[in-house]
Amino acid sequence: MSKRSKLYEAQMAEGGQFIEDRGWEVAQKFSAVEEEYEILKHSAGLLDLTSSGLIEATGTDRVRFLHGMLTNNIKALNPGQGCYAAMLTPQGRIVADMRVYCLEDSFLLTVEPDLHEKVVNVLRKFIIGDQVQLLDRSEELALLSIQGPKAFKLLSQIAPHHSVLPQLFNHCETETQWGKVRVCRVNRTREGGYDLVLDQKNLVKFWSLLQQTAKGLGMKPVGLTALNIHRVEAGIPRYGVDMEESNLPLEVGLDHAISLNKGCYIGQEVIARTTYLGHVNRKLVGLLLATDHAAHRGDKVFQAEKEVGWVTSSVYSPSLRRAIAMGYIRRGAMEPGTSLRLEHTGASIPCEVTGLPFVTDKLPIETPT
DSSP states (O other): OOEEOTTHHHHHHTTOEEEEETTEEEEEESSOHHHHHHHHHHSOEEEEOTTSEEEEEESTTHHHHHHHHBSSOGGGOOTTOEEEEEEEOTTSOEEEEEEEEEOSSOEEEEEOTTTHHHHHHHHHHTOSSOOOEEEEOTTTEEEEEEESTTHHHHHHHHOTTOOOOOSTTOEEEEEETTEEEEEEEEOSSSSOEEEEEEEGGGHHHHHHHHHHHHHHTTOEEOOHHHHHHHHHHTTOOOBTTTBOTTOOHHHHTOGGGOOSSSOOOTTHHHHHHHHHTOOOSEEEEEEEESSSSOOOTTOEEEETTEEEEEEEEEEEETTTTEEEEEEEEETTSOSTTOEEEEEETTEEEEEEEEOSOSOOOOOOOOOOO
């Protein structure tokens, strides 16, 4: 049986229509998807991400331990900073991706809804004499997000004393009417915005405050469908959809999650060898489809009669006015401009390889000058 957020009843009352995602009932939309897409593009939308996993790492060896387990440079982080990182198998395959936030006495990791138990269990296997404690805080903490160019305007209404957070993954704790909230600078769309981490016990009242404040600014909650369109347009891969444990990070384009000069970590030898001595045999790329209809995950892609890849995500892009897809294409057919075709429900659809992201123009987040 699917889990439900504490906000389920409130969102039902707001007109939410729900679908299953990663074992959770999540809001697919609250109004027309086209309207919610425009809100994320030109204003700001509220996102319920309470299904996400949240993990806390404490202990005197936490920095050294996580530095040796994750792909990015954890030792370089100061309190208030963060990064995007991945955890790999010894063979260099992706166990999970995550956002890592450095606090004064701990680290906070945020992961996909169905990954928190897996991440904690894998990390604990490598604790041998280290002073590190890993706590799954997914039942105690909740994650919301405000995404869009006017996100700062809304945030300033509910937390007037919070910092501007100019850099990606900067974060701070701030006071609101309903308790403390950690504000994190995160791009879940090309316009970007802020994730909010708060106590589950304050979640319902805080959501009500957030929604009422947003309404006064012409903003509103948005669902998973509109977010997913923006995610694909921005070329942001999602674990369990566009990547899994069979993938190398370099196949997925996770170069920004990897530090090449940090030293050893689990899977590092494979990454270094692939980077400096070899190449990947397939790569996650963009596909421009000659149709208005989105493809299905798993649709096969061909060059002439040779199968060269498959689709992972596909949406209709309002910005490009055509269907687009992300998918893995094999070496020799992955260069931008390559003409391919995909098989979709018995039809052959012409498509063209393009780089990611699909859409690069964006409205910057409005902040005080």
